[in-house]
Amino acid sequence: MNQVKDSWKEKGYVDEPIPEGIDLKAEIRRMCREKNAIILAHYYTDGVLQDLADFVGDSLALAQQAARTDASIIVMCGVHFMGETNKVLCPDKTVLVPDLNATCSLAESCPAEAFKAFVEAHPDHEVISYVNTSAAVKALTDVVVTSTNAKRIVDSFPQDAKLIFGPDRNLGSYINSVTGRQMLLWDGACHVHERFSVEKLVALMKEHPGAKVLAHPECKGAVVKLADVVASTAGLLHYAQQAEADTFLVVTESGILHEMQKTCPDKTFIPVPPDDSTCGCNECQFMRLCTLEKVYNTLRYEWPAIEVPADVAARAIRPIERMLALS
Numbered sequence: 001m002n003q004v005k006d007s008w009k010e011k012g013y014v015d016e017p018i019p020e021g022i023d024l025k026a027e028i029r030r031m032c033r034e035k036n037a038i039i040l041a042h043y044y045t046d047g048v049l050q051d052l053a054d055f056v057g058d059s060l061a062l063a064q065q066a067a068r069t070d071a072s073i074i075v076m077c078g079v080h081f082m083g084e085t086n087k088v089l090c091p092d093k094t095v096l097v098p099d100l101n102a103t104c105s106l107a108e109s110c111p112a113e114a115f116k117a118f119v120e121a122h123p124d125h126e127v128i129s130y131v132n133t134s135a136a137v138k139a140l141t142d143v144v145v146t147s148t149n150a151k152r153i154v155d156s157f158p159q160d161a162k163l164i165f166g167p168d169r170n171l172g173s174y175i176n177s178v179t180g181r182q183m184l185l186w187d188g189a190c191h192v193h194e195r196f197s198v199e200k201l202v203a204l205m206k207e208h209p210g211a212k213v214l215a216h217p218e219c220k221g222a223v224v225k226l227a228d229v230v231a232s233t234a235g236l237l238h239y240a241q242q243a244e245a246d247t248f249l250v251v252t253e254s255g256i257l258h259e260m261q262k263t264c265p266d267k268t269f270i271p272v273p274p275d276d277s278t279c280g281c282n283e284c285q286f287m288r289l290c291t292l293e294k295v296y297n298t299l300r301y302e303w304p305a306i307e308v309p310a311d312v313a314a315r316a317i318r319p320i321e322r323m324l325a326l327s
Contacts, residue, residue: 012100014297037073047258098294109188110167112136139315195274
């Protein structure tokens with residue numbers, strides 16, 4: 001068994017074979033009941049996990065749900081920083097992420113030590129960090145934001161406040177443009193939202209002249225300027241549900257199309273492709289590392305569990321709680 005567990009640690013997930021003939025979904029739900037576990041899933045995960053989850057949402061909604069749950073175990077179907085955020089908010093709970101390899105390109109673009117040096121080089125600035133960061137980066141931060149609440153929280157600072165915004169340069173640039181700020185921006189980006197093609201978006205707009213363009217603010221500025229609506233994942237979903245339009249060009253990770261189509265079956269959602277693809281999908285390979293089989297094994301063995309050093313958690317909780325209070 002020790003050799004097996006060593007193999008798990010090397011791979012970052014439990015690779016035990018799944019018993020033949022079992023109903024994975026039914027077994028996962030049974031274990032949730034027996035272990036007092038809750039499954040949270042991000043909109044960018046595979047549709048089968050979204051349908052299985054107790055709660056589906058964007059980063060803000062997932063953090064809010066984690067903060068209020070009375071479950072003993074949280075299974076975070078998403079990426080590593082989401083599990084860390086849940087653990088910081090719920091230190092007495094077991095927080096499981098089905099695959100530790102499910103990192104985030106945006107979080108990885110902002111190493112804590114490098115960001116610390118950047119902050120120290122501007123001691124007269126307050127620090128705003130996007131939720132897509134490690135707990136160590138959050139610990140260097142005055143307030144955390146998501147794409148849902150970033151404008152509201154930035155607007156809560158005095159107009160002449162000196163601000164650092166990290167790590168997403170695209171979101172930071174967008175917030176600067178809509179608030180009139182001149183925040184210093186860390187040079188990070190999401191590999192999914194960076195790949196969207198302006199040319200392919202324009203071609204789709206010509207092909208579907210009545211379609212509404214829905215874009216996430218992590219997209220490049222040239223893409224954002226073409227959008228009818230710029231909003232968080234949840235914001236784009238809400239707009240699609242309420243809008244009278246029946247066709248939408250969706251410029252964000254294609255996992256959101258599952259919930260869009262599920263809640264708006266009579267509407268048409270067309271994913272905008274990335275630069276380097278001939279297909280109509282732009283998926284986060286890290287989100288896709290979370291599978292039904294891994295959820296089953298992570299519940300069965302209660303591993304891998306997220307741990308955050310106590311000193312880091314003590315500093316990271318303050319900007320997260322400030323965000324939740326302002327939201």
